[in-house]
Amino acid sequence: MTKITETAHTFDVAELSLADSGQKRIEWADREMPVLRGLRERFEVERPLQGVRIAACLHVTTETANLMRTLHAAGAEVAVCASNPLSTQDDTAAALVDKYDIPCFAIRGEDRDTYYGHIRTVLKSSPHITMDDGADLVSTVHRECGELAEKIVGGTEETTTGVIRLRAMANDGALKYPIIAVNDAYTKHLFDNRYGTGQSTIDGILRATNLLLAGRRFVVCGYGWCGRGIALRAKGMGAQVIVTETSPLRALEAAMDGHAVMPLKKAAQIGDVFVTATGNTTVIGREEFSVMKDGAILANAGHFNVEIDLEALSELCHSRRSVRPSVEEFVLDGERSLYLIGEGRLVNLAAAEGHPAAVMDMSFANQALCVQRLWCERTAFEPKVYAVPQDIDDEVASLKLAAMGLELDTLTPEQEQYLNSWRLGT
Ligand code: ADE
Numbered sequence: 001m002t003k004i005t006e007t008a009h010t011f012d013v014a015e016l017s018l019a020d021s022g023q024k025r026i027e028w029a030d031r032e033m034p035v036l037r038g039l040r041e042r043f044e045v046e047r048p049l050q051g052v053r054i055a056a057c058l059h060v061t062t063e064t065a066n067l068m069r070t071l072h073a074a075g076a077e078v079a080v081c082a083s084n085p086l087s088t089q090d091d092t093a094a095a096l097v098d099k100y101d102i103p104c105f106a107i108r109g110e111d112r113d114t115y116y117g118h119i120r121t122v123l124k125s126s127p128h129i130t131m132d133d134g135a136d137l138v139s140t141v142h143r144e145c146g147e148l149a150e151k152i153v154g155g156t157e158e159t160t161t162g163v164i165r166l167r168a169m170a171n172d173g174a175l176k177y178p179i180i181a182v183n184d185a186y187t188k189h190l191f192d193n194r195y196g197t198g199q200s201t202i203d204g205i206l207r208a209t210n211l212l213l214a215g216r217r218f219v220v221c222g223y224g225w226c227g228r229g230i231a232l233r234a235k236g237m238g239a240q241v242i243v244t245e246t247s248p249l250r251a252l253e254a255a256m257d258g259h260a261v262m263p264l265k266k267a268a269q270i271g272d273v274f275v276t277a278t279g280n281t282t283v284i285g286r287e288e289f290s291v292m293k294d295g296a297i298l299a300n301a302g303h304f305n306v307e308i309d310l311e312a313l314s315e316l317c318h319s320r321r322s323v324r325p326s327v328e329e330f331v332l333d334g335e336r337s338l339y340l341i342g343e344g345r346l347v348n349l350a351a352a353e354g355h356p357a358a359v360m361d362m363s364f365a366n367q368a369l370c371v372q373r374l375w376c377e378r379t380a381f382e383p384k385v386y387a388v389p390q391d392i393d394d395e396v397a398s399l400k401l402a403a404m405g406l407e408l409d410t411l412t413p414e415q416e417q418y419l420n421s422w423r424l425g426t
Contacts, residue, residue, distance in 0.1 A: 029065075201230045220259075286312040
């Protein structure tokens with residue numbers, strides 16, 4: 001059920017009565033997010049974002065809710081919409097509105113028009129800052145509301161695909177305001193992309209299929225940080241991992257990490273499970289579908305639903321039907337069926353709950369600190385894509401270590417001197 005209510009704020013969520021359950025899950029996630037919680041406590045006192053309007057386009061999950069609470073505590077006026085039509089947790093969306101007074105525009109399974117309608121709605125707040133995951137918000141600003149861009153101080157981008165799009169915009173001279181590429185912080189991609197995607201992708205596949213991975217041939221297309229994590233976890237569960245790559249360096253790394261490496265055309269004939277994590281389009285297509293074994297499982301872990309060629313799959317199949325929640329069967333020629341998870345959308349969010357909170361803790365602490373930096377030093381930034389400032393990355397790492405109760409050694413003065421000297425050798 002969709003409710004659109006005109007109150008102090010407008011909102012569009014599936015069902016407000018889910019708010020109690022959403023709040024409990026948000027609080028549960030918060031227990032696993034000590035770094036973000038610490039920032040929230042600091043922000044409640046310092047109010048560094050007092051009156052700042054933030055439009056956020058993120059996966060509407062319990063972890064995102066805790067980020068929104070943190071920005072709210074800093075004094076910001078936040079409005080959030082979904083960054084993927086199938087990743088919204090409806091109870092979280094309801095709780096944002098009903099329990100935390102944060103306008104939310106997101107309904108799980110919304111169609112494309114509603115998805116973009118929600119993006120346009122959050123932009124109506126005339127934001128000072130945008131927060132994006134995949135760059136649909138920033139690209140809408142640039143394509144449809146150029147005048148808004150003049151007033152936007154800066155933005156942040158959460159994911160690899162979004163950063164690639166934004167760098168392309170910057171290279172074309174089209175980017176009108178500065179963006180900090182949160183994805184590129186070490187405390188983001190080394191953990192979120194690798195261990196977060198690694199675990200949550202397997203989680204999504206297992207929740208959808210209840211498959212035994214041990215002994216299965218598990219094909220991972222792409223060996224970036226996400227692919228590395230997925231392969232690592234699949235191997236840990238006893239699967240025989242096959243990696244397909246276009247980069248010689250990454251292929252070599254996959255081989256030395258102990259995985260089989262071969263072209264997708266070959267892997268297609270023997271794989272049991274296929275996961276795309278390339279960020280590219282039409283990775284698995286007609287040619288591969290035509291040779292896959294009966295029963296092969298298809299899943300995508302990349303940001304957009306373009307990696308598995310859904311059009312070709314629909315054209316090739318004689319019939320299709322839903323066989324389990326999040327699993328669709330495509331009956332091809334003769335006797336073969338292929339099984340697609342989560343409509344080819346991000347499997348970890350479509351069929352599970354996304355990355356665990358403990359890893360989003362670091363990603364979203366980076367987000368909160370980058371927003372603060374963009375706002376407080378707004379005259380220092382130009383319309384470019386910036387790396388996360390090193391001191392922010394270091395602060396997030398130190399806070400996480402402290403929260404985990406882990407301590408470091410410190411260099412002695414002699415060691416400091418040794419490291420800074422070129423005179424000492426053999
Ligand atoms: N991206 C991947 N997992 C996520 C999560 N749990 N919350 C928000 N964004 C995510």
